[in-house]
Amino acid sequence: xxxxxxxxxxxxxxxxxxxxxxxxxxxxxxxxxxxxxxxxxxxxxxxxxxxxxxxxxxxxxxxxxxxxxxxxxxxxxxxxxxxxxxxxxxxxxxxxxxxxxxxxxxxxxxxxxxxxxxxxxxxxxxxxxxxxxxxxxxxxxxxxxxxxxxxxxxxxxxxxxxxxxxxxxxxxxxxxxxxxxxxxxxxxxxxxxxxxxxxxxxxxxxxxxxxxxxxxxxxxxxxxxxxxxxxxxxxxxxxxxxxxxxxxxxxxxxxxxxxxxxxxxxxxxxxxxxxxxxxxxxxxxxxxxxxxxxxxxxxxxxxxxxxxxxxxxxxxxxxxxxxxxxxxxxxxxxxxxxxxxxxxxxxxxxxxxxxxxxxxxxxxxxxxxxxxxxxxxxxxxxxxxxxxxxxxxxxxxxxxxxxxxxxx
Amino acid sequence: xxxxxxxxxxxxxxxxxxxxxxxxxxxxxxxxxxxxxxxxxxxxxxxxxxxxxxxxxxxxxxxxxxxxxxxxxxxxxxxxxxxxxxxxxxxxxxxxxxxxxxxxxxxxxxxxxxxxxxxxxxxxxxxxxxxxxxxxxxxxxxxxxxxxxxxxxxxxxxxxxxxxxxxxxxxxxxxxxxxxxxxxxxxxxxxxxxxxxxxxxxxxxxxxxxxxxxxxxxxxxxxxxxxxxxxxxxxxxxxxxxxxxxxxxxxxxxxxxxxxxxxxxxxxxxxxxxxxxxxxxxxxxxxxxxxxxxxxxxxxxxxxxxxxxxxxxxxxxxxxxxxxxxxxxxxxxxxxxxxxxx
Numbered sequence: 001x002x003x004x005x006x007x008x009x010x011x012x013x014x015x016x017x018x019x020x021x022x023x024x025x026x027x028x029x030x031x032x033x034x035x036x037x038x039x040x041x042x043x044x045x046x047x048x049x050x051x052x053x054x055x056x057x058x059x060x061x062x063x064x065x066x067x068x069x070x071x072x073x074x075x076x077x078x079x080x081x082x083x084x085x086x087x088x089x090x091x092x093x094x095x096x097x098x099x100x101x102x103x104x105x106x107x108x109x110x111x112x113x114x115x116x117x118x119x120x121x122x123x124x125x126x127x128x129x130x131x132x133x134x135x136x137x138x139x140x141x142x143x144x145x146x147x148x149x150x151x152x153x154x155x156x157x158x159x160x161x162x163x164x165x166x167x168x169x170x171x172x173x174x175x176x177x178x179x180x181x182x183x184x185x186x187x188x189x190x191x192x193x194x195x196x197x198x199x200x201x202x203x204x205x206x207x208x209x210x211x212x213x214x215x216x217x218x219x220x221x222x223x224x225x226x227x228x229x230x231x232x233x234x235x236x237x238x239x240x241x242x243x244x245x246x247x248x249x250x251x252x253x254x255x256x257x258x259x260x261x262x263x264x265x266x267x268x269x270x271x272x273x274x275x276x277x278x279x280x281x282x283x284x285x286x287x288x289x290x291x292x293x294x295x296x297x298x299x300x301x302x303x304x305x306x307x308x309x310x311x312x313x314x315x316x317x318x319x320x321x322x323x324x325x326x327x328x329x330x331x332x333x334x335x336x337x338x339x340x341x342x343x344x345x346x347x348x349x350x351x352x353x354x355x356x357x358x359x360x361x362x363x364x365x366x367x368x369x370x371x372x373x374x375x376x377x378x379x380x381x382x383x384x385x386x387x388x389x390x391x392x393x394x395x396x397x398x399x400x401x402x403x404x405x406x407x408x
Numbered sequence: 409x410x411x412x413x414x415x416x417x418x419x420x421x422x423x424x425x426x427x428x429x430x431x432x433x434x435x436x437x438x439x440x441x442x443x444x445x446x447x448x449x450x451x452x453x454x455x456x457x458x459x460x461x462x463x464x465x466x467x468x469x470x471x472x473x474x475x476x477x478x479x480x481x482x483x484x485x486x487x488x489x490x491x492x493x494x495x496x497x498x499x500x501x502x503x504x505x506x507x508x509x510x511x512x513x514x515x516x517x518x519x520x521x522x523x524x525x526x527x528x529x530x531x532x533x534x535x536x537x538x539x540x541x542x543x544x545x546x547x548x549x550x551x552x553x554x555x556x557x558x559x560x561x562x563x564x565x566x567x568x569x570x571x572x573x574x575x576x577x578x579x580x581x582x583x584x585x586x587x588x589x590x591x592x593x594x595x596x597x598x599x600x601x602x603x604x605x606x607x608x609x610x611x612x613x614x615x616x617x618x619x620x621x622x623x624x625x626x627x628x629x630x631x632x633x634x635x636x637x638x639x640x641x642x643x644x645x646x647x648x649x650x651x652x653x654x655x656x657x658x659x660x661x662x663x664x665x666x667x668x669x670x671x672x673x674x675x676x677x678x679x680x681x682x683x684x685x686x687x688x689x690x691x692x693x694x695x696x697x698x699x700x701x702x703x704x705x706x707x708x709x710x711x712x713x714x715x716x717x718x719x720x721x722x723x724x725x726x727x728x729x730x731x732x733x734x735x736x737x738x739x740x741x742x743x744x745x746x747x748x749x750x
Contacts, residue, residue, distance in 0.1 A: 065710075065713065066710045069715060086456070087713060088713065090713060091713045091714055091715075093465055093466065094447075094466045094714065096466075096468040096471070096472065115457050116457060117455070118454075118455070118456045118457075119453075119454070119455045120452055120453075120454050120463075120465060121450075121452035121453065121454075121465065122452075122453070128456065128457050131457060131458075171602050179693065180693075180695045180696030181695055203451075205449075229587055229588075229605075230587055230603050230604070230605030230607075230608045231586060231587045231592075231605050231607045231608055232608070233607065233608060233693075233696040233697070234582075234607050234692075234693035234694075234696070243588075246588075248588075293458050295456055295457050295458070336457050353458070358458075359456060359458045359459075362454065362456075362463055363463065363464055364447065364449060364464060364465060364466050365447075365714075367713030367714045368714055370713070371707075371713075371714075375521070375695070375699075375707070378696040378697075379519070382608070382609075382610060382696070382697070384610070385519070389519075393519065396492050396499075397492065397493060397521065399492070400491040400492040400493040401493065401714075401716060401719070403443070403491065404443045404444065404484075404488055404491070404716060404718050404719055405443075405444045405447065405714055405716065406443065406444040406445050406446040406447045406482065407447050407449075
């Protein structure tokens with residue numbers, strides 16, 4: 001199957017794609033800040049191929065969120081571009097640190113598709129090049145042996161995990177990144193949206209999570225946590241990936257962008273062969289998945305000279321419209337670039353889009369809500385307080401922070 | 409030393425202290441009294457690869473006018489200090505009225521982020537400091553008593569915990585106590601409880617961090633005590649032996665009084681260090697169960713996508729005040745002794 005796909009790709013793009021090049025050889029200085037995972041490395045490498053005579057630097061760091069605002073606030077800013085996502089573009093917008101790039105798109109953005117443009121108030125603020133979401137992974141062999149169908153809802157995930165536990169095959173059959181802080185809050189966001197929740201009262205920054213949907217969300221998280229490794233509050237995406245590869249987990253919610261490292265040749269071949277991907281699950285009878293859609297795209301720093309911005313745009317636009325890159329690295333991500341043919345590792349994201357998953361809320365005050373969730377719902381999961389109390393705490397913590405930031 | 413010599417001697421240090429410690433503290437203090445301007449937001453159309461929606465963004469033009477007028481932000485007085493995420497004056501008085509029993513009241517109060525962190529920080533200080541002093545003293549005494557030949561390597565071994573970088577030390581222990589790690593898995597086997605986890609229980613996490621703290625800080629106390637023990641004069645000790653004093657009596661009545669100023673010094677430094685406990689929380693990924701005041705500051709500055717300078721500054725100021733209060737008894741005592749000595 002893969003061979004056929006590859007051949008197909010070759011036939012499709014063999015002629016045009018490899019002669020690709022809207023590269024108009026920029027000059028100046030390019031310095032990029034990006035998160036650190038394989039697809040982004042590929043993207044930046046491709047951009048480097050069009051650096052012309054420009055000075056090209058890049059910083060890949062998983063701590064990119066902590067650096068971004070201070071580094072872009074400086075004038076001139078340390079970086080000329082920042083690879084951001086739905087959530088991380090918000091603080092840049094709030095502080096007015098990125099520049100609109102309509103003129104550059106018109107001048108140099110020939111190969112970029114309209115759907116890649118992130119426009120806010122009619123201005124292009126970012127150019128997206130890949131999509132991401134969290135979805136289900138399952139062990140085909142384990143489910144088959146116990147006669148469990150592939151779960152479509154989180155209720156089924158719970159039932160399946162209970163059955164696996166009862167069979168004695170695995171003690172903690174479910175895994176998700178529940179590390180206290182950002183990760184745990186992200187799981188809450190997914191589950192709450194799956195229940196049809198809205199984080200804020202319409203048109204305001206008033207919190208709106210202390211309700212039946214919030215309680216249902218917390219109860220589901222707790223049920224899933226009870227089926228996970230008891231150390232779940234310290235496990236991030238990397239830790240659960242390791243758990244999966246050691247064969248101790250049969251069902252998992254994880255980022256699509258991690259599928260590449262799960263399905264590579266490293267590790268136990270039997271587990272890799274039995275690892276299958278499916279769309280995100282729904283919850284509570286809802287019809288949209290309990291997951292959020294994410295895009296990764298590039299933004300240009302405002303506090304940097306126009307010529308640097310131009311050079312940076314030329315190089316990055318070269319990558320964001322590069323058919324050869326998406327053909328070569330089809331395994332690494334779900335590219336939004338023209339010419340991408342989705343492979344088996346993209347199933348999760350494509351299913352999520354088909355099922356009508358919502359994008360992560362891009363609101364200026366959402367970061368504060370996310371932060372409050374990450375620390376205040378922990379005690380509920382530990383069984384120290386009720387769901388209502390936890391949600392009340394989240395709202396109270398959020399309100400104090402939002403007042404200090406001037407949102408309320 | 410004449411005062412004038414002392415002044416010139418101290419001047420460079422004093423200047424550096426003002427520049428790198430004094431001024432930043434003042435600036436932090438000022439910042440803690442300010443909050444961000446009211447955000448002017450507007451509704452806009454927002455399109456991304458997943459479709460178009462109406463969304464809210466910060467109106468940059470309106471905001472930049474406000475910012476240019478008052479770059480520090482909106483004056484908030486003690487507003488940040490007394491809000492729910494800090495001293496929570498209002499919430500506490502509500503709890504006092506609403507709750508029926510004192511236990512319930514305490515429960516509610518320690519559920520607030522600042523008091524939760526304060527509780528852990530104080531517990532950590534109270535358990536770690538005395539144990540560090542005691543353990544350090546015992547190790548110093550024992551090492552002082554053994555043959556000189558093997559003392560060198562033993563001293564080196566004893567100060568190893570201090571040489572190991574705190575973060576690395578805690579990470580090593582973190583992996584060992586993981587449910588799949590060597591200590592964690594063996595504990596589960598011993599207790600015959602597959603759900604036992606040192607990391608998921610709050611009490612066990614606290615105990616782990618406290619034990620780690622004692623392990624990490626004892627060598628410091630040991631080194632200082634060991635040095636002090638070398639200065640204990642031998643004549644009174646020998647006289648005491650002739651008088652038939654036991655080992656315990658000799659330590660209690662001769663050694664301890666002699667090294668007493670050093671004990672005070674180590675206690676002071678330990679208290680200050682422990683009050684700012686931070687690395688083990690990160691190393692053990694213990695944010696869920698244990699939060700300290702320093703961790704709160706860190707959280708406000710880096711964990712949120714929006715940086716809360718006001719909150720972080722307020723917590724910093726309160727940490728400084730907290731340390732001052734904690735040290736006050738020791739400082740007052742030292743001052744009194746200094747006066748009587750003169």
